[in-house]
Amino acid sequence: MLATLTEDRFSDEGWIYERKLDGVRAIVARNGSRVEIFSRNHKSMNASYPELVEAFAAQPVQQFVVDGEIVAFDGEQTSFEKLQARIHQTHPDKIRASGVQVFLYLFDLLDVDDKDITAFPLRDRKQLLRETIDFEDPLRYSEHRNTDGEAFYAEACEKGWEGIIAKRANSRYRVGHRSPDWLKFKCVKDQEMVIGGFTEPQGSRTGFGALLVGYYEGKKLRYAGKVGTGYNRELLRSLRSQLDSLEQDDSPFAEPVRERGAHWVRPELVGQIGFSEWTDDGKLRHPRFQGLRTDKAAADVVREAR
Numbered sequence: 001m002l003a004t005l006t007e008d009r010f011s012d013e014g015w016i017y018e019r020k021l022d023g024v025r026a027i028v029a030r031n032g033s034r035v036e037i038f039s040r041n042h043k044s045m046n047a048s049y050p051e052l053v054e055a056f057a058a059q060p061v062q063q064f065v066v067d068g069e070i071v072a073f074d075g076e077q078t079s080f081e082k083l084q085a086r087i088h089q090t091h092p093d094k095i096r097a098s099g100v101q102v103f104l105y106l107f108d109l110l111d112v113d114d115k116d117i118t119a120f121p122l123r124d125r126k127q128l129l130r131e132t133i134d135f136e137d138p139l140r141y142s143e144h145r146n147t148d149g150e151a152f153y154a155e156a157c158e159k160g161w162e163g164i165i166a167k168r169a170n171s172r173y174r175v176g177h178r179s180p181d182w183l184k185f186k187c188v189k190d191q192e193m194v195i196g197g198f199t200e201p202q203g204s205r206t207g208f209g210a211l212l213v214g215y216y217e218g219k220k221l222r223y224a225g226k227v228g229t230g231y232n233r234e235l236l237r238s239l240r241s242q243l244d245s246l247e248q249d250d251s252p253f254a255e256p257v258r259e260r261g262a263h264w265v266r267p268e269l270v271g272q273i274g275f276s277e278w279t280d281d282g283k284l285r286h287p288r289f290q291g292l293r294t295d296k297a298a299a300d301v302v303r304e305a306r
Contacts, residue, residue, distance in 0.1 A: 001067070001108075001174050003165055003182035005304040009150050016122065016144040016169050017152045020162040020184060021105055022078040023071035024087065024295055028104075029111075030056050031063050039295035045070075047090035052104050055139050061132050063113055067173075068106035068142065077160055080272060084291040106133060107142035110173055118173040125173065149185070157187035190274040190290065194298045196221055196252040198243050200261045207236025208243065211289065212259060213273060215303045220254035221267055222303075224282065230274075230289030239292075242269065267298050278303075 026045065027038045035056045037045045046053050049070060071078040072086065085098040109129035110118050117125055126144070135141045145152050149166050156164050163186035171181035197212035210228035214221045231239070246265040251257055270293045276286040282303075 001176075001182060002178040003184045004178050004180055005184045005186065008183075009153050009185055010166075011147055011149045011151070013147045014169055015149060015166050016126075016146055017149045018107055018142050018144045018165045018167065019156065020165050020186065021069040021071050021142075022080045022162045023069045023083055023105075024080075025068075026070050026104060027065065027067055027110075028052075028056055029065045030059065030061075033057065041295055041297050041300075043295070048086060048088070048095070049102060049104075050092065050095070051138055052102070055104075055136075059132075059134060061112065063111070064109065064132055065111040066106050066129065066133065067108040067110060068104050070102055070104050072100050072102050078162070081290050087291075087294060101138075103138045103140050105140045105142045106135075107144075108173060110175075118175065120172070121170040122167055122173075123169050153185045153187075156185075161187060163187040188274065189276065190272060191215075191304050192270050192293055192296055192301045193224060193227075193273045193284075194221060194267045194301050195243070195265065195269040195271055196223070196267045197257070197259070197262050197264045198240075199226065199259055199263070201236075205236070206233060207231070207240040209261075210259075211239075211271065212253075212257060212262060213271065213284075213287075214253055214267075215301050216299060217254075217302070221252050222282065223253040223255055223257050224303075225284045225287060226259060227271070227273055227284070227287040227289050229287075270294075270296050270298050270301055 025040050029036050035053050039045055072083040074082045085100045086102060089095045089098060109125050112132050153164050166183040168181040193213035195211050196214050199209035201207060201209045210226040212226050214223045243265050246268060248264050248266055251264045252267045272290040272293050274288045274290050275284040279285050
């Protein structure tokens, strides 16, 4: 179930409010001795997060399906950029060498003891979640507040959080849907973008100059601008290698893109981009690259409505 972005902040006794986390969404299914951690696009993440697999395998309840967010912390803030060091690692030695500790915040329960509870009200599902899982690190329960969404949103922004998620308290869980029953109140602006090209580096820079990014509007890939900041030298090199393997002759964008020395690539890679605002002509202002997303298909990337 996915949340819809909104600029309408509100307080309502029929809603609960949770902290919005800057990580990777995960569905976890346990059936006896078997534990599987899946990403949004149904890829197994077991190899990248062995400590989470072990924590779920040690639970007393033998069968359940839960929903949550895998995060790493940079100080007191959850950080998708910090998590990047773990997302692509699958070898135990490299995972340990990364030094990045991860946690999984759980906020929903979909199935327990072979009983589908997605039709239960959210408050009941969260209560059952508390009763089903033993919450010890690295597993954490996603706490919520009742009624006062506006004050919680103001507090979240003051603390430097991503924002909060407002959820209708009596809503059912709708698999695969972006629903108005879950709403995002964001303190910062960021979203996924499809990478459709890049420019050559200038001066002493290596790898590439900027990524050319966009989003889908129906079947058309709309150009949203170029992203030239947010990279270190290692990332510039590794990304250039991936981009070279995807290079093609024609632009994947629906409109002409007049960037000098542009290279075009098959629109398969998805990046998370932070920015200050959308311009009137549909471009990102002050964009900054935050990391690659391997948990979302490029075809599913659209401009988040406001």
